[in-house]
Amino acid sequence: MANGGIQLLGFSLGFLGLIGLITSTAMAEWKMSSYAGDNIITAQAMYEGLWQSCVSQSTGQIQCKVYDSLLQLPGQVQATRGLMICAILLCGIAILVSSIGMKCTTCLAEDMEQKNKVALTGGVLFIIGGLCAFVGTIWYGENIRRQFFDPFTPTNSRYEFGKALYIGWAAAALTVIGGSFLSCNCGSKASGKSPRYPPSRSAGQPTSNYV
Numbered sequence: 001m002a003n004g005g006i007q008l009l010g011f012s013l014g015f016l017g018l019i020g021l022i023t024s025t026a027m028a029e030w031k032m033s034s035y036a037g038d039n040i041i042t043a044q045a046m047y048e049g050l051w052q053s054c055v056s057q058s059t060g061q062i063q064c065k066v067y068d069s070l071l072q073l074p075g076q077v078q079a080t081r082g083l084m085i086c087a088i089l090l091c092g093i094a095i096l097v098s099s100i101g102m103k104c105t106t107c108l109a110e111d112m113e114q115k116n117k118v119a120l121t122g123g124v125l126f127i128i129g130g131l132c133a134f135v136g137t138i139w140y141g142e143n144i145r146r147q148f149f150d151p152f153t154p155t156n157s158r159y160e161f162g163k164a165l166y167i168g169w170a171a172a173a174l175t176v177i178g179g180s181f182l183s184c185n186c187g188s189k190a191s192g193k194s195p196r197y198p199p200s201r202s203a204g205q206p207t208s209n210y211v
Contacts, residue, residue, distance in 0.1 A: 004103040007119060010181025011098050013174045014126045018091040020171025021133055025084045028054045028064060029162035031144050047162060050081050076143055083136030084168070090129030091175055098122030098182055119182055126179025133172035141165050 028049035047054045054064040067073060100107045101119030141161055148158050 006181050006184070007098075007102045008104060010123065010126075010178040011095075011102060013178030013181065014091065014098070015095060015178075017126070017130065017171045017174030017176075017178060018088065018095065020167050020174060021084065021088050021091060021129075024137075024164045024168035024171055025050060025081075025088065027162075027164035027167070028052050030140060030164045031159035032162045034148065034158040034160045046159075048159070049162075049164060050077060050084065076140065080136040080140045083132045083139075087129040087133035087136070087172070087175075090125050090132065094122045094125035094129060094179070096122075097125060123179040123181070123183030126175050126182060128179075130172045130175035130179060133168060133175065137165055137168040137172065 028051070029047045030049045031047070033046040044058065045056045047056065052064050052066045054062055056062045070078065097118060099105060099122075101115050101117070101122055103115070103119075107115070144159050144161060148160065
């Protein structure tokens with residue numbers, strides 16, 4: 001099982017990844033209007049996220065509107081919502097589980113074998129959460145790319161990748177890497193048995209058979 005330093009590094013990366021996932025999910029800049037083409041309109045920029053859409057004016061004023069109905073949203077947006085929420089929940093549980101199984105904590109200190117299994121479980125949860133986030137962000141980004149290069153898509157309806165996608169990709173990578181550090185077998189295995197030493201001799205016992 002991983003040693004204490006690697007476990008702490010993995011936990012830190014996983015925690016940063018969780019913060020990034022929450023930030024990415026809450027942001028409205030999952031995709032932004034593209035200015036590629038002949039009809040370039042720079043007076044306003046449109047952003048769309050998982051929960052709301054925003055319009056940014058050239059004067060700096062931003063107006064946002066929350067989506068009215070869940071049933072009216074495209075299936076891709078609904079699925080991405082579910083995947084990102086699952087990723088956040090899994091990583092949140094992984095934080096709690098990993099904090100119990102890490103060697104720098106005192107929980108389950110009397111049973112190191114069980115403590116290592118708990119840390120391994122936390123690492124696996126981090127990896128699964130990161131994979132869920134990868135699937136959601138890559139799927140959403142692939143749909144943007146496909147519509148952008150579709151010749152039947154109007155120029156004023158094309159979008160590009162937003163900041164939230166890049167944050168989501170980075171956060172998913174951090175959670176997977178952190179979970180791998182928590183669950184890797186790159187340290188010395190902790191054993192519950194005490195090391196064996198030769199029996200100590202008493203003070204009056206001779207050290208040799210010869211006098």
